Amino acid sequence: xxSCGLDCRTPTPHxxxxxxxxxxxxxxxxxxxxxxxxxxxGIVLLTFVVIHLAPGSPATGTVGGFGExxxxxxxxxxxxxxxxxxxPVTKRFGxxxxxxxxxxxxxxxADGQPVSKRIIERVYPTLILTFSIIVIALLIVIPxxxxxxxxxGGFVDKVILGACVGLYAIPPYVFGMLLILVVxxxxxxxxxxxxxxxxxxxMNGWQRLVDLINxxxxxxxxxxxxxxxxxxxxVRATMLAVLKEDFVRAAFARGxxxxxxxxxxxxxxxxxxxxxxxxxxVPAVLGGxxxxxxxxxxxxxxxxxxxxxxxxxxPVIMGMTVLSAVIVLGVxxxxxxxxxxxxxRVRYA
Amino acid sequence: MKSTSALIDVADLSVRYARGxxxxxxxxxxxxxxxxxxxxxGDSGCGKSTLALTMMRLLPADAMVRGSIVLGERGGSGPIxxxxxxxxxxxxxRGKRIAMVFQNPIGSLDPVMRVGDQIxxxxxxxxxxxxxxxxxxxxxxxxxxGIADPSRLxxxxxxxxxxxxxxxVTLAMALAGEPELLIADEPTSALDGNVQAQIVELIxxxxxxxxxxxxxxxxxxxxxxxxxxxxxxxxxxxxxDDLPIEAANASNRHAATRRLVEAAASKRQKVAATMDGGx
Numbered sequence: 129x130x131s132c133g134l135d136c137r138t139p140t141p142h143x144x145x146x147x148x149x150x151x152x153x154x155x156x157x158x159x160x161x162x163x164x165x166x167x168x169x170g171i172v173l174l175t176f177v178v179i180h181l182a183p184g185s186p187a188t189g190t191v192g193g194f195g196e197x198x199x200x201x202x203x204x205x206x207x208x209x210x211x212x213x214x215x216p217v218t219k220r221f222g223x224x225x226x227x228x229x230x231x232x233x234x235x236x237x238a239d240g241q242p243v244s245k246r247i248i249e250r251v252y253p254t255l256i257l258t259f260s261i262i263v264i265a266l267l268i269v270i271p272x273x274x275x276x277x278x279x280x281g282g283f284v285d286k287v288i289l290g291a292c293v294g295l296y297a298i299p300p301y302v303f304g305m306l307l308i309l310v311v312x313x314x315x316x317x318x319x320x321x322x323x324x325x326x327x328x329x330x331m332n333g334w335q336r337l338v339d340l341i342n343x344x345x346x347x348x349x350x351x352x353x354x355x356x357x358x359x360x361x362x363v364r365a366t367m368l369a370v371l372k373e374d375f376v377r378a379a380f381a382r383g384x385x386x387x388x389x390x391x392x393x394x395x396x397x398x399x400x401x402x403x404x405x406x407x408x409x410v411p412a413v414l415g416g417x418x419x420x421x422x423x424x425x426x427x428x429x430x431x432x433x434x435x436x437x438x439x440x441x442x443p444v445i446m447g448m449t450v451l452s453a454v455i456v457l458g459v460x461x462x463x464x465x466x467x468x469x470x471x472x473r474v475r476y477a
Numbered sequence: 478m479k480s481t482s483a484l485i486d487v488a489d490l491s492v493r494y495a496r497g498x499x500x501x502x503x504x505x506x507x508x509x510x511x512x513x514x515x516x517x518x519g520d521s522g523c524g525k526s527t528l529a530l531t532m533m534r535l536l537p538a539d540a541m542v543r544g545s546i547v548l549g550e551r552g553g554s555g556p557i558x559x560x561x562x563x564x565x566x567x568x569x570x571r572g573k574r575i576a577m578v579f580q581n582p583i584g585s586l587d588p589v590m591r592v593g594d595q596i597x598x599x600x601x602x603x604x605x606x607x608x609x610x611x612x613x614x615x616x617x618x619x620x621x622x623g624i625a626d627p628s629r630l631x632x633x634x635x636x637x638x639x640x641x642x643x644x645x646v647t648l649a650m651a652l653a654g655e656p657e658l659l660i661a662d663e664p665t666s667a668l669d670g671n672v673q674a675q676i677v678e679l680i681x682x683x684x685x686x687x688x689x690x691x692x693x694x695x696x697x698x699x700x701x702x703x704x705x706x707x708x709x710x711x712x713x714x715x716x717x718d719d720l721p722i723e724a725a726n727a728s729n730r731h732a733a734t735r736r737l738v739e740a741a742a743s744k745r746q747k748v749a750a751t752m753d754g755g756x
Binding site: 373374375377378379380381382383384385386388392393396397400470471472473 | 530533535564568569570571572573576577579581584585586587588589590598599602634636647650651653654
């Protein structure tokens with residue numbers, strides 16, 4: 129999805145770059161925003177086609193797309209008419225996109241509520257969880273990876289790398305099952321189902337927050353560990369490559385302290401590639417949340433998408449797609465802009 | 478420690494890597510007097526750069542070093558045993574007593590830090606001084622290495638510089654600590670012909686102004702001729718010849734010396750022939 133933006137990152141030489149500095153960032157930003165539009169249209173079109181090609185229909189029953197339908201032929205036709213499914217796909221797409229242009233995503237086939245309302249109440253938990261976990265992951269990854277890189281080949285480095293490979297090899301749904309059985313059921317340390325306790329409504333603000341966090345610990349751990357296990361070797365390898373660069377040796381030769389070389393020269397150059405990877409990780413985490421949210425009965429975006437797909441609730445699916453596309457493209461855009469700010473060589477491309 | 482008057486004295490220096498079979502330096506000994514300028518010449522891979530890095534104690538952690546390197550006394554502080562001293566002392570040696578300029582000038586600047594900030598950083602290393610005084614010192618340094626518009630250049634990023642400009646900047650950074658010895662590792666090899674001449678001229682000027690000693694690493698006898706008064710020829714990881722530059726042309730020298738001298742002579746002839754042909 130980001131492929132159309134990739135060639136923007138290849139720097140090209142300029143005759144006199146000192147002259148072009150002023151508008152560099154804005155020019156770059158505008159170009160990136162314009163490139164986002166066709167990508168967005170492509171995603172939305174593709175999803176619309178795929179979901180309408182999938183077997184089953186909202187008119188054959190409210191749950192499940194396969195098997196015998198309990199709906200009579202007359203009701204089936206009425207429902208098709210009610211959901212406007214009798215029109216050709218092209219016409220339906222036209223109507224839908226016109227409404228989306230006015231921020232009207234329609235009503236859910238499942239319960240008749242506005243799609244926007246259904247989605248919004250599910251978005252907050254997932255987004256807050258995802259971004260907190262990413263921040264926690266970075267707080268763990270950067271120091272651990274830096275330590276491993278600076279002591280590369282040593283015992284601790286080998287233990288860290290081994291642990292990462294081992295953890296990354298465990299699928300999150302297996303790890304999640306283990307957590308539910310051991311930490312949730314046997315030890316009873318954390319709740320493993322839902323987002324709130326039954327008596328959540330009676331709690332005060334502070335207790336509510338603790339309750340929400342308690343309900344997010346296990347699912348959060350399932351999102352966190354693969355991220356850490358993936359990023360630590362990546363950051364370590366990047367840092368090892370930076371440590372071999374000429375400018376690092378030159379900085380030492382100029383009499384700078386080890387601490388200064390590492391914090392002012394090695395780390396900034398290590399974190400730039402990490403920024404790119406973060407742009408790819410956000411969609412992966414959001415996608416992975418579908419399985420985990422279903423497993424932990426956690427009322428987030430992922431579970432809403434899962435339920436809507438089972439019910440062939442086209443308006444909700446399409447609404448979710450638009451939202452995911454906006455989030456992912458937004459994150460990619462932010463990453464690109466941050467990248468341009470972090471690396472002067474990107475701006476003039 | 479043979480003589481305390483020497484600027485730096487290298488004795489029986491051998492280096493090998495833990496994972497490597499062969500030594501990268503074998504029993505290297507030489508000594509430099511204050512103000513002297515030595516060219517260290519030899520084919521690539523003969524250990525010239527390793528010698529320079531050993532003198533700065535910047536070798537990778539798995540390098541095994543034998544021998545001794547003693548930096549002469551200055552301003553009340555006694556001689557420093559480079560290989561034996563602590564890291565803090567080495568920090569005060571690097572950049573302040575021995576400075577180094579590298580072959581790849583753009584690559585030896587941090588790509589994501591403005592040129593001016595990198596110079597300030599070097600001036601400020603291990604020192605406490607006012608920011609404004611430091612700024613004007615940075616601009617002075619840039620002016621000294623022949624940069625016409627120092628304040629504009631200070632705002633530039635390393636990738637915006639040409640090779641020659643970048644080498645001037647790294648030279649300014651090397652001069653920032655007012656060192657006694659400048660180690661220049663192939664300072665002109667990555668540059669265009671006419672820029673090479675300018676950088677050679679600039680190094681000459683700096684030596685005249687401040688009595689800086691120079692250890693020039695090169696495989697180009699023409700550059701050695703222009704800058705050095707003495708030549709140490711390295712071949713297969715050891716020093717095979719150590720002589721005044723005028724003597725390098727004599728016929729009774731080591732085969733490696735003769736080869737380098739002949740290579741320089743044939744290059745001069747080729748250049749001359751090309752120029753004649755062009756007329």
